[in-house]
Amino acid sequence: MNRTQFLSTTLLSLFSLGASLHAVDVSPISIQVDQTSDDKRGRYDETQKKSLHVMLTNGSAQDLSVKLKYYFFAKDIKGKDVLVLKDGEQATTVKAHATETVKTPEVTAKSNEKHLEGASMASRGHAAKTGKEVPAGGQRIVGYGVQIVQGGKVITDYFSEPSLKANVGGGQ
Numbered sequence: 803m804n805r806t807q808f809l810s811t812t813l814l815s816l817f818s819l820g821a822s823l824h825a826v827d828v829s830p831i832s833i834q835v836d837q838t839s840d841d842k843r844g845r846y847d848e849t850q851k852k853s854l855h856v857m858l859t860n861g862s863a864q865d866l867s868v869k870l871k872y873y874f875f876a877k878d879i880k881g882k883d884v885l886v887l888k889d890g891e892q893a894t895t896v897k898a899h900a901t902e903t904v905k906t907p908e909v910t911a912k913s914n915e916k917h918l919e920g921a922s923m924a925s926r927g928h929a930a931k932t933g934k935e936v937p938a939g940g941q942r943i944v945g946y947g948v949q950i951v952q953g954g955k956v957i958t959d960y961f962s963e964p965s966l967k968a969n970v971g972g973g974q
Contacts, residue, residue: 829958830862831896831950837962840908846936847914850943854906858950860896867895869951874909875966876941884944884969887911891951913940 833856840851852874860866869891876887888909896902918933947961947970961967 829950830860830866831868831952831958832859832861833857833948833950833958833960834859835946835948835960835962837946846917847912847940848942850911850913851908852943852946853908854946854948856904856906856948857901858894858896858904859901860898863898865895865897866952867893868957869893870904871949871951872906873947873966873970874943875945875947875969876911876943879913879938879940879942884966886969887941887943889970909943911941911943913942914938 836855836857838853838855842849842851854872856870856872858868858870870893871889871891873889874887875884877884890907892904892906894902894904914936916938917936919936920933945962945966947959947966949956949959949970951957959967
């Protein structure tokens, strides 16, 4: 292959690459998600309280109206399946070249471990008492996700664990 053929082939390849890169949509909105927690743990039980602070940054020169969809995912203590514990959406407008913070409502999940209730050990003059068995139950929050929708299309998203996205239709 001579130099002219090489340059022609290289330029053709770069042109094809440029055309395919041009087809990629770039979102004018970028997101940063912070989770706030107020978890309480007892001897056998736990209460999780979580909410999200979503910072939306508009990189375009015009105000944008978008819909923020949020999801909290949980696992049942007895099972292994992940489910959507709570979801919701909030409409917001992000000013041009500005950042808007959206706070989601707090979600709560409660769980308890398997344990004996009312059991006591033997002591002088007293026999041991067997207690009532309390089975494990409840749910634990295992992650969250956020999608930004504009014109019925998801333009950007963030999930604390990428595999959680499949629980909401793969992002659509």
